[in-house]
Amino acid sequence: MTDTANLFLEVDNLKTYFFLHEGTVKAVDGVSFNLYKGRSLGVIGESGCGKSVTAHSILRLVPSPPGREVDGKILLHLHEGSNGSSTEEIVDTLKLERNGPKMRSIRGKEIGMIFQEPMTSFSPVHTIGSQIMENLLLHTPGISKKEARDRTIEMLQRVGIARAHQQVDAYPHQFSGGMRQRAMIAMALICGPSMLIGDEPTTALDVTIQAQILDLINDLQAELNMALMYISHDLAVVGEMSDEIIVMYLGLVMEHASTDEIFDNPLHPYTLALWRSIPTIEGKLERLTPISGTLPSPFAHIPGCPFFSRCERRIPGTCDAALPPLKEVAPGHWVRCVLY
Amino acid sequence: MLVYIIRRILMLIPILILMSMVAFFLIELPPGDWVSTRITQLEMSGVQVSADEAARLIAQYGLDKPMPVRYWRWVEGIVMRGNWGFSMQWNKPVNEILAERVPMTIVISLSALLLSWIVAIPIGIYSATHQYSFLDYVFTILGFIGVATPGFLLALILAWVLFAKFGFSMLGLYSREYLEAPWSFAKFLDLLKHIWLPLILVGMGNTAGTIRVVRNNLLDELNKQYVIAARSKGLSEWKLLLKYPVRLAINPLLSTVSFILPGLVSGSVLIDIVLSLQTTGPVLLRATLAQDMYLAGSIVLILSALTVVGALLGDLLLIVVDPRIRFGRAEK
Numbered sequence: 001m002t003d004t005a006n007l008f009l010e011v012d013n014l015k016t017y018f019f020l021h022e023g024t025v026k027a028v029d030g031v032s033f034n035l036y037k038g039r040s041l042g043v044i045g046e047s048g049c050g051k052s053v054t055a056h057s058i059l060r061l062v063p064s065p066p067g068r069e070v071d072g073k074i075l076l077h078l079h080e081g082s083n084g085s086s087t088e089e090i091v092d093t094l095k096l097e098r099n100g101p102k103m104r105s106i107r108g109k110e111i112g113m114i115f116q117e118p119m120t121s122f123s124p125v126h127t128i129g130s131q132i133m134e135n136l137l138l139h140t141p142g143i144s145k146k147e148a149r150d151r152t153i154e155m156l157q158r159v160g161i162a163r164a165h166q167q168v169d170a171y172p173h174q175f176s177g178g179m180r181q182r183a184m185i186a187m188a189l190i191c192g193p194s195m196l197i198g199d200e201p202t203t204a205l206d207v208t209i210q211a212q213i214l215d216l217i218n219d220l221q222a223e224l225n226m227a228l229m230y231i232s233h234d235l236a237v238v239g240e241m242s243d244e245i246i247v248m249y250l251g252l253v254m255e256h257a258s259t260d261e262i263f264d265n266p267l268h269p270y271t272l273a274l275w276r277s278i279p280t281i282e283g284k285l286e287r288l289t290p291i292s293g294t295l296p297s298p299f300a301h302i303p304g305c306p307f308f309s310r311c312e313r314r315i316p317g318t319c320d321a322a323l324p325p326l327k328e329v330a331p332g333h334w335v336r337c338v339l340y
Numbered sequence: 341m342l343v344y345i346i347r348r349i350l351m352l353i354p355i356l357i358l359m360s361m362v363a364f365f366l367i368e369l370p371p372g373d374w375v376s377t378r379i380t381q382l383e384m385s386g387v388q389v390s391a392d393e394a395a396r397l398i399a400q401y402g403l404d405k406p407m408p409v410r411y412w413r414w415v416e417g418i419v420m421r422g423n424w425g426f427s428m429q430w431n432k433p434v435n436e437i438l439a440e441r442v443p444m445t446i447v448i449s450l451s452a453l454l455l456s457w458i459v460a461i462p463i464g465i466y467s468a469t470h471q472y473s474f475l476d477y478v479f480t481i482l483g484f485i486g487v488a489t490p491g492f493l494l495a496l497i498l499a500w501v502l503f504a505k506f507g508f509s510m511l512g513l514y515s516r517e518y519l520e521a522p523w524s525f526a527k528f529l530d531l532l533k534h535i536w537l538p539l540i541l542v543g544m545g546n547t548a549g550t551i552r553v554v555r556n557n558l559l560d561e562l563n564k565q566y567v568i569a570a571r572s573k574g575l576s577e578w579k580l581l582l583k584y585p586v587r588l589a590i591n592p593l594l595s596t597v598s599f600i601l602p603g604l605v606s607g608s609v610l611i612d613i614v615l616s617l618q619t620t621g622p623v624l625l626r627a628t629l630a631q632d633m634y635l636a637g638s639i640v641l642i643l644s645a646l647t648v649v650g651a652l653l654g655d656l657l658l659i660v661v662d663p664r665i666r667f668g669r670a671e672k
Binding site (some may be wrong): 059061099101104105107108109112113115116117120122123124125126131134135138139171173184186187291309 | 366546564565566568569570571572574575576581583584586591661662663664
């Protein structure tokens, strides 16, 4: 998958640590992946595995202190001008000032983000429209308020809000959860960004609304030819949303492959365990197998494989001695396990 | 919305009637009345008061009438003629005493309040955005000292220090030569020279408290997702801070209007007595001690009326600034 024209994001050996009184949490500990326009990457893992921190690092939204991106590169391939005759500018966001002007010009304009809790993503005392419009006013020099408002209404219609010309003046509490998430999508996409990050955008919604929102995101991604990074702990959702999947565990990539490959031929014991813990419609009735044990303490220093304590196929003396490298076992299929 | 406001205002009427009764009853509650207090005072200073004289005084002030009658005459005067009664202690109409005291009290209290907000809100914002920094600790310690130190004590100490070290008398609001003088620019300057100490002292407790409230509210708001969502749009930190979390963090200050309003008129009794300020607080205290019932009753009634009006104003202000409340109410 080397498509340099559409390459938008290169994350290389990203390490984001949190320096707390109790010790250092290595929330993200050497994550690498590429993301292309028009394609989507699913990031999956249990709570606390570093999915969200990875996304927040890209936009430099990690609270600092205590968090800091200690190593790695996050390269953005920004294109100025119209398609075809454009000049490419490569920016390492980790080298930018956290809330400086350059970083702020990327947020919202080049990369939009949708958050998990639609209930709390909007300020309760400002109208939905004003909060969406703000994005447009910030990044479009010379745009008039009237124009911004018209485009906001248009965008609200696009994400499926009925009576958008009235709802633009509504307050967040007048919207249902699904409507708020639609509005959130409108806010993230109003500037036509090159990339959209969805940080568990449907986790707080009920299943039917979830399906609608996923369809909407898929449609808009195709329409705007965006790169999509989709974070979730829901395997089915990630499978539907992405071309490629990264499985994360305690800040590390355990397995990385195309969606088809990872569903047909999962290799890592952790990925297998995740698969066994979800029910299937076709499969014969059997008990679901939860992953035994619990996540190790985030402060623990684990010399070997972090999944060792919960792994069914662990090899004492080998697995807990040194961290296995991420190995390419088949073209485009990477696994971090001594078994392969 | 309008219906709601009108209903709230109508509801004030029975509350105020009840309050006037309670105020009057409470003032009458201690045994004796103004005349008996006065006679005791006179006798203690060696003047004998004959029984005839006492009866004449009692009849003169209408104290021989039963309580309901006296209450009715008082209320009727207020409602029909705006006459708050007659102060036996001052030998003046209550209206006159209040007209002298209330404006200056409001000036002092309001300036103290504004001063405390002007100082406290930026400090609170700084403390919250720089949590656990050196200055945050400094402000926290100062804040706790400010809340814990009784204002009158500080007033005593400061007044003494200023007088002993600098020969500057902080007592009162004017120098002696301006005390009875008509208003002039020089008198105004003289007032400015004296007013800062009361302002600081009166505002101190409130400033310290407000810092804590703003800091803690803002800390809550800063971690909310809408702040991160707004940051992800590319807003600059200052604009972001002032537009979203600060706006929400200072809302609760508005609901304190109901306590502030009566405070504006009563002043702070202890500090005002120590600094001998010409405010309503000390008048109320002395009126109560002397059982000067119309004066005390009127002040109590005004203060309680301001409390309920303040509560209404606070609610209305919250409706203005917080759409969630606005719509919740409108649906009823």
